[in-house]
Amino acid sequence: MKKVLLADGAGFTRFFAIFAVLGTLLFLPSSSLAQTRYDLTFIGLPQGSVDLSLYIGLDRLLKPEVAGQILRITATPPLTQPRSVRLTISASSTGSRVNECNGQIATATLAFSLIGSGRDINASAFTRGSNMLSLPIPYTNQRCVDALADRLKDGLTALPPGLYQIGGVLNDASTGALLATGSHTIVIGGGSTNEAILNLITPLNGEFVPSTGSVVFNFENSIPGRLLAFEHSSLSQSQDDATRDLNSPLKVLDIAVTARGNNQITATYPGVALRGWMAGKKYSWLFLGESSSLPPEVRRSPVWSFTVLPNDPVLAQLVAALSSAPDPLGSTFSNLINSGYTLAFSGSNPIYIQDGETGTPRVIDISDVLALLAELSRRNVRFEAVVTQ
Numbered sequence: 001m002k003k004v005l006l007a008d009g010a011g012f013t014r015f016f017a018i019f020a021v022l023g024t025l026l027f028l029p030s031s032s033l034a035q036t037r038y039d040l041t042f043i044g045l046p047q048g049s050v051d052l053s054l055y056i057g058l059d060r061l062l063k064p065e066v067a068g069q070i071l072r073i074t075a076t077p078p079l080t081q082p083r084s085v086r087l088t089i090s091a092s093s094t095g096s097r098v099n100e101c102n103g104q105i106a107t108a109t110l111a112f113s114l115i116g117s118g119r120d121i122n123a124s125a126f127t128r129g130s131n132m133l134s135l136p137i138p139y140t141n142q143r144c145v146d147a148l149a150d151r152l153k154d155g156l157t158a159l160p161p162g163l164y165q166i167g168g169v170l171n172d173a174s175t176g177a178l179l180a181t182g183s184h185t186i187v188i189g190g191g192s193t194n195e196a197i198l199n200l201i202t203p204l205n206g207e208f209v210p211s212t213g214s215v216v217f218n219f220e221n222s223i224p225g226r227l228l229a230f231e232h233s234s235l236s237q238s239q240d241d242a243t244r245d246l247n248s249p250l251k252v253l254d255i256a257v258t259a260r261g262n263n264q265i266t267a268t269y270p271g272v273a274l275r276g277w278m279a280g281k282k283y284s285w286l287f288l289g290e291s292s293s294l295p296p297e298v299r300r301s302p303v304w305s306f307t308v309l310p311n312d313p314v315l316a317q318l319v320a321a322l323s324s325a326p327d328p329l330g331s332t333f334s335n336l337i338n339s340g341y342t343l344a345f346s347g348s349n350p351i352y353i354q355d356g357e358t359g360t361p362r363v364i365d366i367s368d369v370l371a372l373l374a375e376l377s378r379r380n381v382r383f384e385a386v387v388t389q
Contacts, residue, residue, distance in 0.1 A: 037076045038118075040168045040182025044069040049188055050159045052152050053297045060149040062106075062140070063123075070122045071168055071182070078117040084173035085114045087121065089166070093144075096162030098151075101144040108138035111173050152300075161188045197222035198287050198301035201262075205304035211279040214268035215308075217253075222260055223299065225289035229253035229267070231275065232282040232305075239303040242284045250275070252283060279310045 056062055071089070091105040110125060112132045125132050151160070167183040201218035203209050217227060231250040232242045242250070252275045253267050267273040277283075283306055289299035322330070 035077075036079060038170055038180035039072075039074040039076070040170060040180045041072045041074065042070075042166060042168075042182060042184035043072055043120075045166065045184045045186070047186065050164075050186060051297070052148055052159055056145060056148055056152065060142075060146055062145065066123050070120045072120050073114065073118040073170065073180075075114065075116070075118045079115050082113040082115040084111070085179065086111045086171045086173045086176075088169045088171070090168075091164070091166050093162050093164045096164070097160040098144065098147045098162075100141070100147045101160075101162075104139070104141065105144050106138065106140045108134065109136060110134060159186075159188055163187050196289050196291065196299040198225075198289050198299055200285070200287065200301055200304050203285075203304070203306040205302075205306075207306045208309045209277075209306050211277060211308050211310050213277065214266055214271075214273070215277055215283075215306075217265045217267060217285065218262070219287055219301075220262050221257060221287055221289055223289040223291055224256075224258045224260070225287055225299070227253060227255045227257055227265055227285070227287055229273075229283055229285040231278075232284065235282050235307075237282075239284045239305050242282075242305075243286055243303050246288075252277070253285065257287070277308050279308050282307045 054063070054066060071087075073087070087110045088107065089109075090107040092103060093101045093105055094103075096102050108126055110121070110132045126134060126138070148159075164186045165183055167181070169181050170179040171177060172179060197220060199220040201220065203215065203217070209215055215229075217229075219227070228243070228246065229252045230242045230248055231252050233250060242248075252269075252273055254274065255265060255267075255272065257263060257265075265272070267277075269276045284303050285306075286303045287301040289301070291297040291299065
């Protein structure tokens with residue numbers, strides 16, 4: 001809501017404009033200025049529930065343009081000579097469910113020359129390339145912006161319930177005399193019926209999934225969209241990096257979903273999945289919903305990750321332990337897997353351990369192996385890995 005007359009915080013401070021007030025203003029009788037009446041009127045601002053995506057993006061920046069929403073400055077009778085004025089815009093909230101937004105959200109000040117019957121001010125006046133001068137450096141409550149951006153990332157479209165207000169104050173730039181004030185209030189009493197529900201259910205975030213040639217996805221969606229899954233380029237790659245490029249060559253799943261409610265998709269390869277589900281690999285998945293508004297708006301669910309394990313429970317235990325082991329074990333295992341190697345293990349064959357070159361080999365089970373590796377790693381013992389093909 002605050003974005004109605006404000007641009008993104010970065011854009012406020014990156015431009016400077018030079019303007020000159022015509023010297024003829026000095027020759028105007030003071031009485032002619034006093035006879036002019038100024039009014040501030042907000043036009044095109046919404047009533048009731050407001051879509052956050054109109055004003056703030058997932059990049060956590062206030063958007064530079066809000067079409068159709070302006071502040072109209074009217075001078076009656078029209079000014080025959082230019083007058084230097086200063087306009088201060090502020091956004092505030094009370095009673096919002098987002099605690100970080102209660103109080104002043106953002107302010108910005110413009111200085112410019114007014115003539116004739118007035119002018120319309122929109123968000124572009126605060127962006128780079130504007131012919132107006134922004135004074136002083138604007139204030140933006142970034143904690144509030146981040147909190148609202150989190151709501152968008154979670155798939156919610158509407159401002160949280162509360163009372164939101166946009167205010168404008170027009171002053172004489174030279175004397176500071178008050179010329180006009182105006183405000184617009186939006187009262188949101190409850191959640192928007194347009195809020196999108198995008199809930200991921202399974203595979204759980206951080207879950208280890210057995211390798212069966214398919215993965216079963218369960219999720220809940222109130223709007224249509226696409227179910228997407230991506231293979232990580234490495235076990236250490238972040239969820240955001242793995243899912244940033246929607247056309248990544250590592251995309252494993254891209255399915256259009258029109259049914260609403262609780263949905264289940266079994267992604268088998270070959271079949272629904274675009275690539276095979278490989279043991280030892282990490283995957284991230286999400287749902288991208290698309291609203292029915294014009295133009296359509298995209299809602300992004302949280303991103304969850306899971307790791308595919310082999311069918312052999314003992315081998316799965318070993319893979320899980322090696323994947324999460326401290327370095328150098330963890331990094332060595334990750335580097336080998338990401339280089340195309342696979343971990344082969346037969347639970348039916350015994351595992352031997354030998355103490356020193358002359359020691360007698362003895363049989364141990366997988367739990368003993370894992371305990372030994374963990375203890376050696378804790379003691380910073382150097383490991384030598386031997387790779388066989």
